[in-house]
Amino acid sequence: MRDYVAVDIGASSGRLVRGEMQDGRLSLQEIHRFDNGFHEHDGHCYWDIDHLYREILRGLQQARQLGIERCTLGIDTWAVDYVLLDGKGERIGEVYAYRDSRTLGAVPPVHAVHPFSRIYEKTGIQHLTFNTLYQLYAHDRMELAEAQDILLVPDYLYYLLSGRKMNELTNASTTALLNLKTRDYDPDLLELLGLPRSKFPSLTEPGTRLGAIKPELAQAYDLPECELIVAATHDTASAVLGVPASGASWAYLSSGTWSLIGVELQTPLATKEAMERNYTNEWGAYGTFRFLKNIMGMWLIQEVRKDYGKQHSYAELVKLAEAVPPFRSLIDSNDDRFLNPANMTEEIRRFCAATDQLVPDTPGEVARCIFDSLALSYDVYLKELERLTGQKPETLHIVGGGANNALLCQWTADVSGIPVAAGPTESTALGNLLVQMISSGAIRDIGEGRELIRRSFPIQTYVPRGLNTGRITEARRRFADLLAR
Numbered sequence: 001m002r003d004y005v006a007v008d009i010g011a012s013s014g015r016l017v018r019g020e021m022q023d024g025r026l027s028l029q030e031i032h033r034f035d036n037g038f039h040e041h042d043g044h045c046y047w048d049i050d051h052l053y054r055e056i057l058r059g060l061q062q063a064r065q066l067g068i069e070r071c072t073l074g075i076d077t078w079a080v081d082y083v084l085l086d087g088k089g090e091r092i093g094e095v096y097a098y099r100d101s102r103t104l105g106a107v108p109p110v111h112a113v114h115p116f117s118r119i120y121e122k123t124g125i126q127h128l129t130f131n132t133l134y135q136l137y138a139h140d141r142m143e144l145a146e147a148q149d150i151l152l153v154p155d156y157l158y159y160l161l162s163g164r165k166m167n168e169l170t171n172a173s174t175t176a177l178l179n180l181k182t183r184d185y186d187p188d189l190l191e192l193l194g195l196p197r198s199k200f201p202s203l204t205e206p207g208t209r210l211g212a213i214k215p216e217l218a219q220a221y222d223l224p225e226c227e228l229i230v231a232a233t234h235d236t237a238s239a240v241l242g243v244p245a246s247g248a249s250w251a252y253l254s255s256g257t258w259s260l261i262g263v264e265l266q267t268p269l270a271t272k273e274a275m276e277r278n279y280t281n282e283w284g285a286y287g288t289f290r291f292l293k294n295i296m297g298m299w300l301i302q303e304v305r306k307d308y309g310k311q312h313s314y315a316e317l318v319k320l321a322e323a324v325p326p327f328r329s330l331i332d333s334n335d336d337r338f339l340n341p342a343n344m345t346e347e348i349r350r351f352c353a354a355t356d357q358l359v360p361d362t363p364g365e366v367a368r369c370i371f372d373s374l375a376l377s378y379d380v381y382l383k384e385l386e387r388l389t390g391q392k393p394e395t396l397h398i399v400g401g402g403a404n405n406a407l408l409c410q411w412t413a414d415v416s417g418i419p420v421a422a423g424p425t426e427s428t429a430l431g432n433l434l435v436q437m438i439s440s441g442a443i444r445d446i447g448e449g450r451e452l453i454r455r456s457f458p459i460q461t462y463v464p465r466g467l468n469t470g471r472i473t474e475a476r477r478r479f480a481d482l483l484a485r
């Protein structure tokens with residue numbers, strides 16, 4: 001029996017998951033789960049990358065204790081953030097978190113040299129103020145000059161385990177530095193940053209076999225014999241691979257800290273309208289493109305939950321929201337004010353007051369405002385996706401932790417009129433495992449992998465209920481006014 005282990009680290013939590021084939025089905029076993037999150041000090045936001053590395057080692061030790069002697073291993077994390085290595089292969093400084101405000105000052109000077117329209121024509125990547133392009137522009141020049149290598153976060157974690165440097169391409173595309181035509185780093189953008197191409201390791205395809213964990217590490221920590229396989233190391237790329245879709249006309253919503261809503265394309269769609277509506281062409285595995293839009297998703301409720309001292313579970317917040325009449329208060333969840341406010345609950349209240357709406361008071365009212373606004377956002381962007389791509393999705397696959405939010409899944413079906421297929425929650429880890437299984441020859445391709453997920457995991461379907469469309473139409477109108485303000 002072969003064992004496959006996925007390390008999936010999102011912005012809010014990380015997990016090691018074992019995948020095993022049993023009677024023609026794929027079973028998942030959570031080996032280890034740990035918290036993630038950035039911390040603020042000296043006026044900046046940083047990830048605790050040493051904590052994440054320790055947790056991976058701890059999870060692998062637990063895998064060994066579970067009897068896993070030999071396995072393949074893949075790693076995926078959130079996007080855009082990076083690590084600098086000096087000439088001795090040691091990390092330089094801390095790892096900035098993308099919600100750090102340092103990049104706000106970088107956008108105007110970058111666009112003074114390369115207007116966003118030119119950057120988009122080159123890269124097809126949406127404008128996010130925290131794209132690696134802007135982060136590197138804002139980075140201390142001395143540190144950049146001292147760096148011999150620039151690795152993205154999951155590349156660095158592979159490096160710590162194996163000693164090998166690589167730059168996995170699905171995640172590299174989120175830097176907004178890769179040229180769609182040459183499929184390599186764009187020389188004009190590197191010149192703007194004053195960085196030679198040599199500072200970035202070679203672009204590497206998901207499925208590449210990277211070799212074993214360093215023997216001294218495996219021995220020191222009593223780890224299983226792992227063969228490292230390069231996953232689709234951008235967590236959203238893995239999440240999309242793990243979507244249990246069949247047929248041609250489907251859309252996905254990777255619903256976690258972010259809501260990433262989009263479709264899988266075989267060629268990029270970097271048109272003027274796609275740029276104006278800020279859609280991205282992140283590179284997928286196996287030559288695909290993830291044409292999607294970032295929506296500030298469960299980050300909103302995560303922060304509200306923290307504002308209330310985490311006294312409510314997410315399930316309890318959903319229950320409280322269910323008791324509140326819908327559509328009383330709405331927000332534009334993609335408003336920059338929600339990127340990293342000191343207090344999300346207060347920021348939501350201020351937004352509602354400033355837009356002459358009922359100000360949500362209780363945790364249930366705030367949660368309802370968030371979920372109603374997200375459902376309306378999904379509806380708006382699903383209709384935009386159809387217009388931009390000419391494809392009308394017959395099903396919206398909601399994967400990730402948000403698939404557990406029955407209220408929002410049903411509401412999304414009701415508002416958009418598109419059936420929702422919710423699950424698996426751990427689609428990211430599953431997509432990570434599928435790449436390992438394809439690379440190991442256990443399955444032929446991603447089509448077979450998605451079919452395997454379909455028959456191995458429950459999918460909850462939410463059908464549009466044809467509710468009082470007058471109320472939904474009125475809410476849509478109010479929401480459109482908010483987006484246009």
Ligand SMILES: Nc1ncnc2c1ncn2[C@@H]1O[C@H](COP(=O)(O)OP(=O)(O)OP(=O)(O)O)[C@@H](O)[C@H]1O
Nearest residue numbers: 010011012013256257298314315400401402404405
């Ligand atoms: N039982 C539940 N009921 C309602 N919502 C839930 C439930 N469980 C999880 N969630 C939602 O899922 C979110 C976490 O999703 P997920 O686990 O996919 O994120 P992550 O992988 O930790 O982070 P990232 O999105 O950065 O990958 C939570 O913020 C919460 O809103």
Ligand SMILES: C[C@H](O)[C@H](O)[C@@H](O)C(=O)CO
Nearest residue numbers: 078079080098235236258
């Ligand atoms: C910052 C990125 O847009 C973000 O990480 C998103 O792409 C993602 O990966 C969500 O998990």
Ligand SMILES: [Mg+2]
Nearest residue numbers: 010235256428
């Ligand atoms: Mg995740």
